[in-house]
Amino acid sequence: xxxxxxGRLVDLNENVVSMEDRGYQFGDGIYEVTRVYNGRCFALKQxxxxxxxxxxxxxxxxxxxxxxxxxxxxxxxxxSGITEGAIYMQITRGxxxxxxxxxxxxxxxxxxxxRPAAANTALKEGGAKGLFVPDxxxxxxxxxxxxxxxxxxxxxxxKEAGCFEGLxxxxxxxxxxxSSNFFVIKDDVLWTHPAHPVSNLxxxxxxxxxxIEEILPSLGLTVVEKPFTPAFAKSADEAxxxxxxxxxxxxxxxxxAPVGSGQVGPITRKIQAAYEAIIDRECGR
Ligand code: PLP
Numbered sequence: 001x002x003x004x005x006x007g008r009l010v011d012l013n014e015n016v017v018s019m020e021d022r023g024y025q026f027g028d029g030i031y032e033v034t035r036v037y038n039g040r041c042f043a044l045k046q047x048x049x050x051x052x053x054x055x056x057x058x059x060x061x062x063x064x065x066x067x068x069x070x071x072x073x074x075x076x077x078x079x080s081g082i083t084e085g086a087i088y089m090q091i092t093r094g095x096x097x098x099x100x101x102x103x104x105x106x107x108x109x110x111x112x113x114x115r116p117a118a119a120n121t122a123l124k125e126g127g128a129k130g131l132f133v134p135d136x137x138x139x140x141x142x143x144x145x146x147x148x149x150x151x152x153x154x155x156x157x158x159k160e161a162g163c164f165e166g167l168x169x170x171x172x173x174x175x176x177x178x179s180s181n182f183f184v185i186k187d188d189v190l191w192t193h194p195a196h197p198v199s200n201l202x203x204x205x206x207x208x209x210x211x212i213e214e215i216l217p218s219l220g221l222t223v224v225e226k227p228f229t230p231a232f233a234k235s236a237d238e239a240x241x242x243x244x245x246x247x248x249x250x251x252x253x254x255x256x257a258p259v260g261s262g263q264v265g266p267i268t269r270k271i272q273a274a275y276e277a278i279i280d281r282e283c284g285r
Contacts, residue, residue: 002080003113004072009079012113021109023092026100027147030054031090033244034073035117037283039083041073046206047244051089054144055108060093063108076114086117086245090146120246124272127252127264128164130182130239132230133157135168135175141203142196154178165241167254173227175201180243181208182251183223184236184259185267190216190223191232198225207242207275215274221267230254238265248272 001012010016022028032047048069055062064072073087089112096103137150150168155178158166165177175193176182181202183192192212195204216223233239237260239251248271250264279285 001113001115002076003111004076005112006110007068007072009075017109017111018095020098021092021095022103022106023090023109023146025098027145028058028060029090029092029146030058030060030144031088031146032144034087034089035244036077036082036085036087036114037279038285039077040283041070041077041087042279042283043206043210044070044073046209050144050204050206051091055091057140057143058093058145059102060091060108064110072110072112076112080114082114082116084117084119085114087112087114092146117245120249123164123249124247125264127250128241129162129253129256130165130167130177130241130251131158131161131163132169132174132255133166133178135170135201137168140200141175142200144203151178164249165246165251167230167233167241167251169230170201172229174230174233175227176203176205177241177243177246180241180246180249181205182233183208183211183240183242184228184233185238185265186232186236188221188267190221190267191228191236192223192225193227194225199227205242205244207244207247210275210278211242211248211271214278215271218274219267219270234259236260238268240268240271248275 003010003012005016032051034047035042092109094106094108096106133154154166168175193202239259250268
């Protein structure tokens, strides 16, 4: 297993992280996950732009240029020989004696790793079950922070109920999955929760943006970015989650009840095919 700390290649089994890293003690940091297809990073610019925004929102200085981050991603691919995989990148505020306020003169720490990623073929083809779970996260879900306690508790609750993803509910409304965005389709219209600058309650997924800005216009489909209730979702014709790792996974049941026919729907299939075509084009598959 291969990793990178501030540009230096390391073995993942090496003890490279300080006990006083603020990421370790406070969850004071941000992350990104980028997929590698055919040995090339997919949507790297979008992921790095979002990382810079997350850093700005947390007032962590950006100490690497896009070209540097890009070269680190390429180095991990080259050194590992992995052509189908996922690269994890984390930047914390840095290492300093533990105190809540920002330390003076602290240097942010970059850690990265690459792992092979298998295609979710069975789930993409056959669909997955979703469970509504309480959204117990903080109010800045627009920041891709490494604090993921609410997300992991929601995911585990879904997993223990035999479901693939927890669809989080805050107050009356469905926000998003625990590691994905959530769309429902009713009467040929797509619905999804609004993202920043309209709402801080979900992560503005790169996959979500590709669907909304590239795929739906090309298919002549309309999206409504408005909050909706679990009852509305349960009455939908189709539903799916989107994410870098999940790609587009149909949700065929919610809380044990079938969505629409209980089969993967035709609009979800078209969106999946369009997403594959974009990966093919971008990564030369
Ligand atoms: N929402 C949450 C909470 C996530 O962790 C993720 C990450 O995969 C997403 C949405 C989807 O974002 P993206 O499409 O950028 O991977």
